[in-house]
Amino acid sequence: MFQEASFRRRALLATGLLAAPAIRAGAQTLPWRPERPVTIIVPWAAGGSTDQMARVTAAELEEAFGQRFVIVNQPGASGSIGTRNALQAAPDGYTWAAGAAVDVGCYRVLGLLDTALADWNLFLTVANINTVAVNPRSGFADFGALLQAMQQRRDVAVATAGVSSAGRNMMEAVRAAATGVTYRHATYDGGNPAVLAAVAGEVPAVSALLVEMAEMIRGRRLVPLAVQAENPVTLQGFGEIPSVRRWLPNVPTPLNYFGMWCPKATPAPVVAAMTQVWEGRIRNSQRLREYADQRAALFTPLQGQAAHDAAWVMVRQTAWLYHDAGLSRVAPDTVGIQRL
Numbered sequence: 001m002f003q004e005a006s007f008r009r010r011a012l013l014a015t016g017l018l019a020a021p022a023i024r025a026g027a028q029t030l031p032w033r034p035e036r037p038v039t040i041i042v043p044w045a046a047g048g049s050t051d052q053m054a055r056v057t058a059a060e061l062e063e064a065f066g067q068r069f070v071i072v073n074q075p076g077a078s079g080s081i082g083t084r085n086a087l088q089a090a091p092d093g094y095t096w097a098a099g100a101a102v103d104v105g106c107y108r109v110l111g112l113l114d115t116a117l118a119d120w121n122l123f124l125t126v127a128n129i130n131t132v133a134v135n136p137r138s139g140f141a142d143f144g145a146l147l148q149a150m151q152q153r154r155d156v157a158v159a160t161a162g163v164s165s166a167g168r169n170m171m172e173a174v175r176a177a178a179t180g181v182t183y184r185h186a187t188y189d190g191g192n193p194a195v196l197a198a199v200a201g202e203v204p205a206v207s208a209l210l211v212e213m214a215e216m217i218r219g220r221r222l223v224p225l226a227v228q229a230e231n232p233v234t235l236q237g238f239g240e241i242p243s244v245r246r247w248l249p250n251v252p253t254p255l256n257y258f259g260m261w262c263p264k265a266t267p268a269p270v271v272a273a274m275t276q277v278w279e280g281r282i283r284n285s286q287r288l289r290e291y292a293d294q295r296a297a298l299f300t301p302l303q304g305q306a307a308h309d310a311a312w313v314m315v316r317q318t319a320w321l322y323h324d325a326g327l328s329r330v331a332p333d334t335v336g337i338q339r340l
Contacts, residue, residue, distance in 0.1 A: 030065070032093065032273040037068035040096045040260055043082025044161060045075045045190030049128055049209040053258050054098040056291050057125055057282070064277045075189035078162035079103050080112040087115055091263045093270030098260040100128075101307070103164050105315030109322055109337065110164055111329030116336070117315055121271050122307035123278050124259035125288055127298040130170035130228035131210040131241065132158075133195075133217065138204035143226035144247050146205060147174070150181045157184040157203040159194040163327070166256055167194065167207030169318050170228045170244075172325050177248040198222060209256070210235065211295040229253050235296045254314035257300060259307070278303045316340050 040058060042051050051073065058069035074082035079099055086097035097104075097120075104120060107113035132143060140146045150156050160167035168185065175181040186203050188194040191212035198206035199221045206213065206222070210233070216222040218237040226244040227233045230253045234240050244251050262270070282288065283301040292299040302310055319332040320339050332338075 030273040030276055032267070032269040033065055034067040034094060036094065037070050038065075038094050038096065039070050039072055040098050041082045041086045042071055042073050042098050043075060043079035044073070044099065045188075045193050046073050047192030047212075048161065048190040049166075049211045050079075050099045050258060051190075051192070052211060052291070053125055053288075054260065056287050057098075057260065060281055060285050060287060061277065064281045065273075077112055078110075078164040080107050080164075083107070083115070084113050087113075087119070087263055091265035091267075093262065093266055096260045096262050099258065100166060101257045101259065101261075101311035102166075102169070102314045102318050104261070105311065105337075106164055106319050106322065108335050109319045109328045109330050109332050112164065117308060117311060119264055120261040121264060121266060121274075122259060122261050122303065122311065123274060123282075124257045124300055124302040124307045124310065125282065126211075126259075126292045127255040127257050127300045128166065128209040128211055129233055129296060129298075130166045130207065130256060131213060131224055132167075132170065132174075132205060132207045132226050132244070133198065133213050133222040133224045134205045135198050135201055135203075136220065136223055137201065138223075140204070140223075140225065143242070143244060146225055147178060147181070147247055150174075150183050151178065154182045155184055156182075156205065157186045159186045159188055159197045159203045159206040159208075161191040161194050161208060162187050162189070165191070165194075166209050167191070169256075169321065171207045172321050172327070173228065173251050174244065174248060176321060176324065177251045195222070210241075211297050214238075214295040233296050236294055241296075252317050254317050255298065255300070255310065256314060257302070257307070257311045259302075275303055313340070 061069045083097045089095035105117040134140045191208040195213045224241045232240045289299045319337045322328045
């Protein structure tokens with residue numbers, strides 16, 4: 001059995017996220033600069049995709065604004081607890097949330113949090129790829145073997161980061177596209193704990209983001225079976241991972257955008273300053289580009305209406321996926337989410 005804390009530390013060391021960046025104020029004239037440290041709430045456990053992305057982004061923001069951007073992990077209820085805390089904080093620019101935009105867009109449908117995508121100013125960094133992987137001792141040679149097992153019996157445990165996580169979304173998309181698929185959903189407080197559970201053999205399979213399992217795949221502690229993408233994906237240091245569409249051609253493959261956001265009530269100078277930094281520094285960030293390239297993610301720096309429109313595609317697909325699977329508490333069309 002491997003120790004979770006040990007794996008988390010190794011994963012963070014591998015990403016370079018444990019090193020504290022030097023803070024130096026940029027020469028850029030901004031309409032707002034924070035006078036005290038800014039909090040970015042990561043509503044998932046340390047070491048997962050949101051935590052990784054937020055720490056790399058925070059390093060850029062610290063240098064641009066000349067102030068600390070502090071990551072605070074607040075996992076629970078599929079990310080809705082930390083997101084709620086950011087929503088209820090004073091809208092003064094000193095508290096932000098981070099994560100997957102699709103979660104914010106679907107919380108109301110799931111009955112987890114009364115919010116919608118339009119309630120936030122979105123600043124996106126990367127688009128991540130959903131992946132199913134297994135423990136090397138699981139006995140599943142490829143995704144077809146796993147799919148057959150899920151069709152023949154009901155006890156195949158699949159770890160995910162929670163009920164609204166990217167991994168759960170992928171598994172529900174698989175279930176909707178195939179006949180007779182059932183699985184035992186094993187939920188954890190984030191992608192990193194879910195990945196570690198599969199590595200340790202607590203569960204045979206994990207459905208999460210490729211960025212969260214990249215190091216374990218390269219270290220041959222997990223075997224990737226399929227990615228939720230139109231085409232195969234190549235992971236540096238490993239090789240090609242096939243698309244789930246090899247087995248299920250009808251599985252949707254929308255881009256899963258990640259970033260950070262603040263409530264719409266945030267003062268205009270704060271939003272204008274972040275927009276300026278996003279367009280000037282984040283869009284040209286070598287740190288974020290290398291982070292994405294090393295983990296087979298897409299570097300997608302977007303903000304404003306462009307960010308909303310990009311994220312809205314997956315929100316619409318996912319909200320109706322939940323509804324059709326009987327998982328929603330609220331019908332999507334009653335809260336302004338129409339079918340694609």
